[in-house]
Amino acid sequence: KILVTGAMGQIGSELVRKLREHYGSSNVIGSDIWKKQETEEPFEMVDVTDAKAIYDAAERHNVDTIMHLAALLSAKAESNPQLAWDLNVGGLMNALEVARELDLQFFTPSSIGAFGPTTPKQNTPQETIMRPTTMYGVNKVTGELLCDYYYYRYGLDTRGVRYPGLVSYMTPPGGGTTDYAVEIYHEAMKHKRYTSFIAQNTYMDMMYMPDALDAIIKLMEANPEKLVHRNAYNISAISAAPDDFAVAIRKHIPDFELNYDVDPVRQQIAESWPNSIDSSAAAEEWGFKAEYDMDKMTTDMLAKVRKIGV
Ligand code: VAH
Numbered sequence: 001k002i003l004v005t006g007a008m009g010q011i012g013s014e015l016v017r018k019l020r021e022h023y024g025s026s027n028v029i030g031s032d033i034w035k036k037q038e039t040e041e042p043f044e045m046v047d048v049t050d051a052k053a054i055y056d057a058a059e060r061h062n063v064d065t066i067m068h069l070a071a072l073l074s075a076k077a078e079s080n081p082q083l084a085w086d087l088n089v090g091g092l093m094n095a096l097e098v099a100r101e102l103d104l105q106f107f108t109p110s111s112i113g114a115f116g117p118t119t120p121k122q123n124t125p126q127e128t129i130m131r132p133t134t135m136y137g138v139n140k141v142t143g144e145l146l147c148d149y150y151y152y153r154y155g156l157d158t159r160g161v162r163y164p165g166l167v168s169y170m171t172p173p174g175g176g177t178t179d180y181a182v183e184i185y186h187e188a189m190k191h192k193r194y195t196s197f198i199a200q201n202t203y204m205d206m207m208y209m210p211d212a213l214d215a216i217i218k219l220m221e222a223n224p225e226k227l228v229h230r231n232a233y234n235i236s237a238i239s240a241a242p243d244d245f246a247v248a249i250r251k252h253i254p255d256f257e258l259n260y261d262v263d264p265v266r267q268q269i270a271e272s273w274p275n276s277i278d279s280s281a282a283a284e285e286w287g288f289k290a291e292y293d294m295d296k297m298t299t300d301m302l303a304k305v306r307k308i309g310v
Pocket of ligand 1: 073074075111112113136163164165166173175176177178179
């Protein structure tokens with residue numbers, strides 16, 4: 001049985017759905033600090049800054065795994081760094097302590113945001129310099145080190161991936177630097193044009209949500225003996241700049257127009273991150289493989305956005 005924190009978020013909402021398909025609904029407990037009327041049970045109201053709330057939910061449902069997704073994303077974290085530390089690191093520590101006390105398997109994502117301006121930008125290695133200049137990046141590097149510590153010190157089965165920007169249609173991301181890659185599809189469908197807050201030729205790693213979710217299940221079911229880089233694996237699918245999305249979208253909406261109105265805060269964050277990362281350790285140690293390239297993602301994303309938009 002799995003407890004998912006941050007279940008109302010961009011990843012959490014789709015992860016709960018995917019896990020319920022894979023393991024059965026009653027085996028996946030969603031949790032967050034809020035819910036919708038139609039949010040499916042089993043669901044617990046859990047604020048991860050309250051360790052007892054996590055413990056009570058995990059114990060009540062007799063879970064054997066925690067997937068910790070509750071977090072503040074990069075741009076939001078930059079506007080409230082102290083809150084970001086309390087939620088992103090304080091919340092993670094609380095979840096790790098519950099996992100230790102109840103001996104649970106543990107997943108939490110890191111991010112390409114864990115890299116900084118002195119990290120090699122092309123084909124960023126699995127093991128490299130990590131001096132992020134954002135609070136989100138500091139949180140993610142701290143989180144990776146904490147999860148490894150709980151593995152080495154307590155034998156906790158902690159595993160994680162460094163996510164690139166994630167493209168999804170179900171739940172909009174909140175306050176991320178890569179959110180443009182989600183907004184562009186909705187705007188293309190509604191208005192045939194989009195104004196990007198990230199500048200032309202700014203490359204970042206991206207991935208379609210189905211690949212992101214498959215990676216979690218594959219990693220968590222992998223043979224532990226083969227895992228070397230537990231926290232956390234570089235994984236990516238697509239290295240893209242805003243114009244690459246426009247080219248793919250124009251294959252479906254020929255007169256799509258892309259403009260730019262750069263947000264200096266998120267542009268500075270984006271420029272401190274890699275352009276493309278090397279996913280070979282994940283491929284070697286647990287068979288990671290992304291299925292969606294830019295064209296396949298764009299075709300599916302536009303079809304899904306059209307359907308929910310109607
Ligand atoms: C963000 N979507 O923009 C998240 C993610 C790599 C980007 O960490 O903050």
